[in-house]
Amino acid sequence: MLKKIRYQRKALLLLPIALLVLAGFSLQGYIITGTMKATDGTVLRLSYRYGEKRFIDSVRILNNTFKFKGSLPEAVVCTLSNSANQQIRIFVAENRLISVNGNVERLVQATVSNGREDSLYHEFKALSTAVFEKFAPQMSRAAKRDTSSNIYKAYMYSRDSLLQAFVMKNSRSTAAALAIIDFYVNNPDRRKAEAAYQLLSPAGKSTIYARNVKMFIDAEKMISPGHNAPEFSLKDANGKIVKLSDYRGKYVFLDFWASWCVPCRKENPLLVTLHQQYGKEQLHFVSVSMDSNKSQWLAAVSKDGLTWTQLDDPESINGQVADAYGIKAVPFNCIIGPDGRIIAVNLRGENLRSFVDNLFKPH
Known part of the structure; x- marks a missing residue:
């Protein structure tokens, strides 16, 4: 019994140290590395936009390997591109070790590993594609344009239900905000965007992409007769x-x-x-x-x-x-x-x- 108590005390003492180590590792930022088939000296660029600022970093591929190192304010959508900017791979990066492997001439096919938000976001994209493919054989071009058709309504209901379930399950994530942008901001629907936004947790609403959704929702109220036109x-x-x-x-x-x-x-x-x-x-x-x-x-x-x-x-x-x-x-x-x-x-x-x-x- 005494040994068990000592072990528990030791574990409790070690827990804060472990948490500090983990926090320190998180604060160290990100490392994006991997194997990339390419001629030695090929330039690989990493870029992302945060607010009004665009950040760009570049490295040269040597012996088919590369490494980016830095710090992000939060999880952000990044673009990896080759020297000629003719091939790109878009993924969600965050402050952790992320592996990207592939061929520089076919970056779009590169695999991204160990990215939690990236995996979540691509899980949503896969589910979204599955919903579309389920209804695609039944939807002619005419049906897609006819928003009153039963098949279109069924497709939109399934699509909206998918989004709602995903956001509720992952309400703290950056991926949930990106999903809302995909469905209701890029294809503007402020009413649905606001309903989905309300499903986000306070932490989820604090991400830059959720703030973009909120800005999109609020803009309709501001860009209406009687309001001042925003200066630019x-x-x-x-x-x-x-x-x-x-x-x-x-x-x-x-x-x-x-x-x-x-x-x-x-x-x-x-x-x-x-x-x-x-x-x-x-x-x-x-x-x-x-x-x-x-x-x-x-x-x-x-x-x-x-x-x-x-x-x-x-x-x-x-x-x-x-x-x-x-x-x-x-x-x-x-x-x-x-x-x-x-x-x-x-x-x-x-x-x-x-x-x-x-x-x-x-x-």
Whole structure:
């Protein structure tokens, strides 16, 4: 009995030491290492975005091995890319030892081991794919577009149920917030995003990705008639900084678009017509492109005859302006009054023409 008590005391004394060792190891940050088939000297890049900052590190592969070492503020989505940036592998990194193995020419197929959040996230992706494949044979293209069809409703119910169960089971995780982003932010549905967000634990809500979900939810309330349009500053094609506040005292049509956005390009002829009619004095046009490729952006501007102020956010929908306006898809627009308050949101086609005509109709 005495021996047992001494053993328990010893175990209790050793427990804090073990916890300190574990905490120390966690604080040391991450090590991402592995075997990567490649020519000696091939550069491997690791990058991630945290808030408004982008972090990039690079190492050279020697003897088919590599190692990154550093510290992360929390679990983050990272991109591993080769020298030419032609092959990438996206995974969730965290402060622990993570192994990545594969071929530098086929990074997308590289295996990631010992990443807890990465494993959780890919478990969700696999479950999501399984749900889609279950319904895919029954869903024609027409059914996918027809949101009133029974098969579409059944698919969406299964999809939503999967997300809800995953978030409830993993409410503290970064992976749960990433799952919400996949389903309801990238394919915008603020109502469902808010319901899923509420299932996260306080720890889950503290992750940067959960905070992004909350920002997306709140943006709809802020980007509505009567609210002040968020201030921003971006560069035009010549590198000049343009601020939204430069237009205070004037009516502004603020349009978010991209060269690759088909509905945006189809709307541009109407915008050209409205600009010709009202753009000299009454309504000042400002377009913000979500293009990450500058040459494609400028080619589209020229081809579509967009002669008004053209700005570009190279961070696209991950940028500060898109975050402030809650934009996860384009086209998106708003009309801002002389006092800086939004007076209309997302008007297109004849609805836009009618609103502008009435706004400047002689009284």
